[in-house]
Amino acid sequence: MMKIWGRKNSSNVRKVLWCAAELGLQFERADVGGDFGKNDEKWYLEMNPNGLVPTIEIDGNILWESNTIIRYLCCKHSAGDMYPTDAGERAKAEMWMDWHLSVATPKTGPIFRGIVHTPEDKRDYAAMKAAGEELTKSYQMLEKQLAGKDYIMGDNLTMVDCALGMHVHRYYALVADKPALKNMDVWYERLKGRPAFVEHVIPFP
Ligand SMILES: N[C@@H](CCC(=O)N[C@@H](CS)C(=O)NCC(=O)O)C(=O)O
Known part of the structure; x- marks a missing residue:
C-alpha cells in the first residue's frame, strides 16, 4: 500500500x-x-x-x-483520463503545473505566512496586499484558460486541476480584495462539489 x-x-x-x-x-x-x-x-x-x-x-x-x-x-x-496520453495535451497540462509552481505559488507565500503565522500587529499588510494583487494578475491567465471549460484541460478533472486547485483554494480563503474571476469562481465551486476535495483540501486555508 x-x-x-x-x-x-x-x-x-x-x-x-x-x-x-x-x-x-x-x-x-x-x-x-x-x-x-x-x-x-x-x-x-x-x-x-x-x-x-x-x-x-x-x-x-x-x-x-x-x-x-x-x-x-x-x-x-x-492514463488517458487524469493523465493525458497525447503528448501535446500532456505538455499543456504540465506547462500549467510548472507555471503554477514557479509563478503563482511563490506569490501565495507572503499572504499565507502573514495571515496564518504572523501576529496581527507584526503583519506587513502592504506586502500582503501587493502579493494579493500580483496573484490576481497571474490568475487572470488561468481565468482565460478556463473559458468554456469545466476543468483546466476541458471536460474532465486531470492532474493539473489537482496541482493547482489546492493553492487556488488558499487564494479564495485568504485574499479578501479580489475582483470576480467568473470562470475561476465557477471552477472553484465545481471542485467544492467533489467529495475528495471537500475531505482533503477544504478543512484548512
Ligand atoms: N516543492 C515541494 C515543497 C514542499 C514544501 O515546501 N513543503 C512544506 C509544507 S507545504 C514543508 O515541508 N514545510 C516544512 C514542515 O512542514 O515542517 C513540493 O511541492 O512537495
Missing part, C-alpha cells in the same frame, strides 16, 4: 491526498513536519534530503515533490 509522510494541513501534502482520493487509492499517512517535526531526522532525510513534506513510498520507489507525485499517480492509475 502507498505510504505518505506529511501533516494533513500542509498544502503540498493535501494536493497529493486529494489526487490519491480522486484515483480511489488506498494509503497510509504518517504525521511529519510542522509541529510534528521528524523531518529533520536521519531516517526521513535519507528518503527526502530536502527535509520537506510530502514524501511517498509506492511500488518500491521513494518520491518527493508534490507535482511529480501527482504526475506519477495519475500516469500509473489514470
Whole structure:
C-alpha cells in the first residue's frame, strides 16, 4: 500500500491526498513536519534530503515533490483520463503545473505566512496586499484558460486541476480584495462539489 509522510494541513501534502482520493487509492499517512517535526531526522532525510513534506513510498520507489507525485499517480492509475496520453495535451497540462509552481505559488507565500503565522500587529499588510494583487494578475491567465471549460484541460478533472486547485483554494480563503474571476469562481465551486476535495483540501486555508 502507498505510504505518505506529511501533516494533513500542509498544502503540498493535501494536493497529493486529494489526487490519491480522486484515483480511489488506498494509503497510509504518517504525521511529519510542522509541529510534528521528524523531518529533520536521519531516517526521513535519507528518503527526502530536502527535509520537506510530502514524501511517498509506492511500488518500491521513494518520491518527493508534490507535482511529480501527482504526475506519477495519475500516469500509473489514470492514463488517458487524469493523465493525458497525447503528448501535446500532456505538455499543456504540465506547462500549467510548472507555471503554477514557479509563478503563482511563490506569490501565495507572503499572504499565507502573514495571515496564518504572523501576529496581527507584526503583519506587513502592504506586502500582503501587493502579493494579493500580483496573484490576481497571474490568475487572470488561468481565468482565460478556463473559458468554456469545466476543468483546466476541458471536460474532465486531470492532474493539473489537482496541482493547482489546492493553492487556488488558499487564494479564495485568504485574499479578501479580489475582483470576480467568473470562470475561476465557477471552477472553484465545481471542485467544492467533489467529495475528495471537500475531505482533503477544504478543512484548512
Ligand atoms: N516543492 C515541494 C515543497 C514542499 C514544501 O515546501 N513543503 C512544506 C509544507 S507545504 C514543508 O515541508 N514545510 C516544512 C514542515 O512542514 O515542517 C513540493 O511541492 O512537495
